[in-house]
Amino acid sequence: MIEELYQEIKSRKQVPKEGSYTNYLFDKGLDKILKKVGEEATEVVIAAKNDKAELIAEISDLTYHILVLLAEKEIALEEIREELGKREGKISKTKDRKEITDL
Template sequence: MTSSAILEELWTIIEDRAAHPVEGSYTTHILTHRKGVDKALEKVGEESVEFIIAIKNKEPKAIASEAADLLYHTLLALKAAEVDPSAVYAELESRRKP
């Protein structure tokens, strides 16, 4: 699976959980939490710190794991804010210098 395909698959799952909550699903738990978007943002903050620590400690396996957690929770926060990742991709593309 390509790197972009896995992000698209995760987004599809996140959208499905938002539209059709599943009991016991972590994604559903974050998206329907009583704190609303704040819960997703708390997780982004937590995972950011863990990612930074992993890099500072030069732990390649932990870096990859924490980066994955950070990307996943960023997608959850985007969903909670009703922003499609395509807007992020378009922004990144617009910043690309020829």
């Protein structure tokens, strides 16, 4: 499903549709897209303290806006898959990481 949504977003970038929110974001440019990603990420954090349905809705919004960002920066989903694949099975050195409260 994410692949299909990403393809639709890329299609809107190449063939704009009047009244499309996706095209509105592309027309406004990178700064607007980044602002929306930041807003949605914050809303995910807040929703995580509330109920499951709200969290699902906000994660969906964030996912959509991240896909718009990927399309804007011309990053293929395969590039993300490859990067995640490089990390698979690697041992994380948790002792070298700061505690969350220290961030």
